[in-house]
Amino acid sequence: MRVVVGWIVVKIKKNQNFFPLGGCFFIYIEKGRMRHTEMIVWRSAMDLCTQVYLVTSKFPGIENFGLTSQMRRSAVSVPSNIAEGAGRRTHAEYRYFLYVASGSLSELETQIFISHNVKYLNQGQRDDLIDQINRIRSILHGVIRRLTP
Secondary structure, eight states: OEEEETTEEEEOOTTEEEEEETTEEEEEESSSOOOGGGOHHHHHHHHHHHHHHHHHTTSOGGGTTTHHHHHHHHHHHHHHHHHHHHTSSSHHHHHHHHHHHHHHHHHHHHHHHHHHHTTSSOHHHHHHHHHHHHHHHHHHHHHHHHHOO
């Protein structure tokens, strides 16, 4: 069976359950652990990272070592920490890295507002990025809740 969630297609195998979560689906595997590359939250974070690289490529050159660099590092940190957490042995370690990813989302959100305030981003770009952040945050906190005993 295949399930289409927005633009992401996930193959469903036996012994999997779905849980609706903020308009998306979080897929929880009863036995074993899902690879980070199969997780909707990781794929969404990768899409956000790509969008951040695209919009910051149009920032003034003077920002290459300032806001551009900061935003890119924050954006890269989100899927990277999701991946690192997924590779850890315990749920406690996994949760820790998901919380770090959540912190990076908050950092990126602040940098997006700053970019809008100094007119590097228009309102549409800002709103699109903030919407992506809010969707990722919702899914991320759902995963954290599922991992909490």
